[in-house]
Amino acid sequence: MFKAIVSAETLTSALDSISVLVDECKIHLEEDGLEIRAVDPANVGMVDLSLDAAAFESYEADGGLIGVDLSRLEDIAGMAESGQLIQFELDEETRKLHIQIDGLEYTLALIDPDSIRQEPDIPELDLPAEVVLEGKDVNRSVTAADMVSDHIALGVDDGDESFYVDAEGDTDDVHLELTEADLIDLQAGPAHSLFSLDYLKDMNKAIPSNTEVTLHLGEEFPVKIYFGFAEGQGQVTYMLAPRIQSD
Amino acid sequence: MSDWTETYRPTTLSEVRGNNKARDKLKEWAETWDDHRDAVIVHGSPGVGKTSAAHALANDLGWPVMELNASDSRGADVIERVAGEAAKSGTLTGGESGRRLVILDEADNFHGNADYGGSREVTRVVKSANQPMVLVANEFYDMSQSLRSACETIEFRDVSKRSIVPVLRDICRREDIEFEDEALQKIAEDTSGDLRSAVNDLQAVAEEAERLTVDDVVTGDRDTTEGIFDFLDTLIKEEDAEGALKASYDVDENPDEMLNWIEDNVPKDYQGAELADAYEFLANADRWLGRVRSTQNYSFWRYASDNMTAGVAASRREPKGGWTRYGPPSYWRKLGSSKGTRKTRDAIAERIAEREGTSVGTARREIMPFLSAMTHHCKNRELTVRMAATYDLDEKEVSFVTGSGKSTNKVQSIVEDAEELITEQTVEHSGSAFFNASDSETDPEAETDAKADSPAGDEASQAASDGQGQGQETLVSAGEDGNSSSSDEPADEPAETGAPDETDDDQSGLNDFF
Numbered sequence A: 001m002f003k004a005i006v007s008a009e010t011l012t013s014a015l016d017s018i019s020v021l022v023d024e025c026k027i028h029l030e031e032d033g034l035e036i037r038a039v040d041p042a043n044v045g046m047v048d049l050s051l052d053a054a055a056f057e058s059y060e061a062d063g064g065l066i067g068v069d070l071s072r073l074e075d076i077a078g079m080a081e082s083g084q085l086i087q088f089e090l091d092e093e094t095r096k097l098h099i100q101i102d103g104l105e106y107t108l109a110l111i112d113p114d115s116i117r118q119e120p121d122i123p124e125l126d127l128p129a130e131v132v133l134e135g136k137d138v139n140r141s142v143t144a145a146d147m148v149s150d151h152i153a154l155g156v157d158d159g160d161e162s163f164y165v166d167a168e169g170d171t172d173d174v175h176l177e178l179t180e181a182d183l184i185d186l187q188a189g190p191a192h193s194l195f196s197l198d199y200l201k202d203m204n205k206a207i208p209s210n211t212e213v214t215l216h217l218g219e220e221f222p223v224k225i226y227f228g229f230a231e232g233q234g235q236v237t238y239m240l241a242p243r244i245q246s247d
Numbered sequence B: 001m002s003d004w005t006e007t008y009r010p011t012t013l014s015e016v017r018g019n020n021k022a023r024d025k026l027k028e029w030a031e032t033w034d035d036h037r038d039a040v041i042v043h044g045s046p047g048v049g050k051t052s053a054a055h056a057l058a059n060d061l062g063w064p065v066m067e068l069n070a071s072d073s074r075g076a077d078v079i080e081r082v083a084g085e086a087a088k089s090g091t092l093t094g095g096e097s098g099r100r101l102v103i104l105d106e107a108d109n110f111h112g113n114a115d116y117g118g119s120r121e122v123t124r125v126v127k128s129a130n131q132p133m134v135l136v137a138n139e140f141y142d143m144s145q146s147l148r149s150a151c152e153t154i155e156f157r158d159v160s161k162r163s164i165v166p167v168l169r170d171i172c173r174r175e176d177i178e179f180e181d182e183a184l185q186k187i188a189e190d191t192s193g194d195l196r197s198a199v200n201d202l203q204a205v206a207e208e209a210e211r212l213t214v215d216d217v218v219t220g221d222r223d224t225t226e227g228i229f230d231f232l233d234t235l236i237k238e239e240d241a242e243g244a245l246k247a248s249y250d251v252d253e254n255p256d257e258m259l260n261w262i263e264d265n266v267p268k269d270y271q272g273a274e275l276a277d278a279y280e281f282l283a284n285a286d287r288w289l290g291r292v293r294s295t296q297n298y299s300f301w302r303y304a305s306d307n308m309t310a311g312v313a314a315s316r317r318e319p320k321g322g323w324t325r326y327g328p329p330s331y332w333r334k335l336g337s338s339k340g341t342r343k344t345r346d347a348i349a350e351r352i353a354e355r356e357g358t359s360v361g362t363a364r365r366e367i368m369p370f371l372s373a374m375t376h377h378c379k380n381r382e383l384t385v386r387m388a389a390t391y392d393l394d395e396k397e398v399s400f401v402t403g404s405g406k407s408t409n410k411v412q413s414i415v416e417d418a419e420e421l422i423t424e425q426t427v428e429h430s431g432s433a434f435f436n437a438s439d440s441e442t443d444p445e446a447e448t449d450a451k452a453d454s455p456a457g458d459e460a461s462q463a464a465s466d467g468q469g470q471g472q473e474t475l476v477s478a479g480e481d482g483n484s485s486s487s488d489e490p491a492d493e494p495a496e497t498g499a500p501d502e503t504d505d506d507q508s509g510l511n512d513f514f
Helices: A008-019 A070-078 A135-146 A197-206 B020-031 B050-061 B076-088 B118-128 B145-149 B161-174 B181-190 B195-208 B214-219 B228-238 B241-248 B255-268 B272-295 B298-315 B331-337 B339-356 B360-374 B381-391 B395-402 B409-434 B439-453 B455-466 B468-482 B485-498 B502-511
Strands: A002-007 A024-030 A033-039 A045-052 A058-061 A064-069 A085-091 A096-101 A104-109 A129-134 A151-157 A162-168 A173-179 A185-187 A191-196 A212-217 A223-229 A234-240 B039-044 B065-068 B101-104 B133-137 B151-156
Touching: A002 A008, A008 A033, A008 A045, A008 A070, A008 A085, A008 A197, A008 A223, A008 A234, A045 A197, A064 A070, A070 A104, A129 A135, A135 A151, A135 A162, A135 A173, A135 A197, A135 A212, A151 A197, A151 A212, A191 A197, A191 A212, A197 A234, A197 B076, B020 B039, B020 B050, B020 B151, B039 B050, B050 B065, B050 B101, B050 B133, B065 B076, B076 B101, B076 B118, B118 B133, B118 B145, B145 B151, B161 B181, B161 B195, B181 B195, B181 B214, B195 B214, B228 B241, B228 B255, B228 B298, B241 B298, B255 B272, B255 B298, B255 B331, B272 B298, B331 B339, B339 B360, B339 B381, B339 B395, B360 B395, B381 B395, B381 B409, B395 B409
Parallel strands: B039 B133, B039 B151, B065 B101, B101 B133
Antiparallel strands: A002 A058, A002 A085, A024 A033, A024 A064, A033 A045, A045 A234, A085 A096, A096 A104, A129 A185, A129 A212, A151 A162, A151 A191, A162 A173, A212 A223, A223 A234
């Protein structure tokens, strides 16, 4: 059983943060909220999203699992004007999802969850450095790096207590440094890893500019990017594997 | 009931049957990957366990897997984004030192527009990879030379009957199926080295029988595809109409391809009247294929197939025997190698068509051959210059029409003269408007130019300046005068046969400039 009413904004931000990595995903309809975990086809980027029941206007579920085509669902959510509410009701018999936006009714055929790529196990990582910054600074770093290169180095300077972004292009370089004063919080530790900008750019699209973003970093290790949405009732954690620094 | 080939897919390398040597080589490749950092190509017949071995390997070593197979679209962009990123990145658990196995299934099969540029991109990814890559392929030599030389190679051979039987026996025991050993032997024999087919066959037979006996196996006989070469033998030498048609059902080619195969190989055995009959049927088949194309009604395929198989077989009058070396159809190769020529031809025809107000097809079929004959080897230089000027032809195109070498001085000077002629005519046309005179000045100049350059075109140029109405005569006389014996015929022919009707078309064009 699944019945829910949610605002268009909340649904759109949730879907956007998943669709940057995958086209289809499984949604766990838990009693206390939605859970989505997915890994991209290259096995390089991972997303773990939860949306609490409190983020919904009303929410009833009993632990089902459905598979959806994300672009379809995004299109439907796009039909709603801002502030409008979207109603969901799952028909267990036909395995279809009834979606209603005011007078508009849409019946979405679901995908067999078994046919969707297996959900990843969230790896336990011990990452020494933690950086908390504003979403707009993430955006600025990524945009600056994108001008010169297709990969980006994120690191923490242990001595200076600062977070830095390096991008080396064929001819031009970009270096951006954020000291403790620019950051919301910093726990310094040895950290320097290279990442694909394509992925970071996509993930950045889902990060609201006025939100607090937490980065966990290590030496040549994946980065963990954590942020909240829907007034803190939704949480997204991205993980991105590092590029191998070729010699 | 789930698919046994999935249920009993080996999870570790030690469970991979047959091909022990290849298996050990694969393991060694993976273990020493840090030293050599090369990708590996695993190739062999379908169903011998190549992909299974790759997955089992990853499982043994605890490496996460990224797989791209033929069911994904595999254009250059997808390969770069997915395989490229996977091959360049560390893993989510191990970071940079973590290994990931990138498996590219059916690396020899990139199809059509969806996979455009795919195979080239694979080569690029392989060369820049920082993670171990396994390319799985059926046909080693279908992959490009540069890709093959960038990788190590491991061949998986057909699995012997001796190795297949124990696998089947093991599955029977685990599925609680009673069996006769001979039944398993028979299945193994029938599938000739393809372990996956053997398992599939076993499942198909076992679903129907309580106890597996040899008799069950016979009823569960699988369809096999007949190779096109065997089919050609059957069609051309052995079977009657009905037999040939039935044999064609087992061939895995569509009628368009099949027609090319038959059409190319029939003349190797048929002769004289029977060959003529066979081609009659092939022509019928081709017409049906044309109808399929224009109506998109694919049920017409049956008539095409009837004609090309039963028709050809029925045309046979003498018994055939022996061995013939059949070859693949040359149609596509010819199309490919003549692509440049056809492009030039069409470009010229388009310009002629525009100028003369005909269709491109008419220009190509009915005007260009005459032009070609009249200007053969630029013998009639003056005419060639005018043609080049009229249709604005460059060196390549002049050489295409006349058959002279493109880089020869002759052709180059003709094109230069043609350009001059165009400039002159532009001046001439505008001349009267702007200067009110100069007709009389430019004309003689042009004449003397032409004379000096080409004695052969003398008469023609005179005739040209003599009078407009006599253009027809000019061409004929020029052809006769200027041609050596070799080019006599083609030059005469259009003048005699084509002049009354067809040549009128291009004459009008040339006349404009007389």
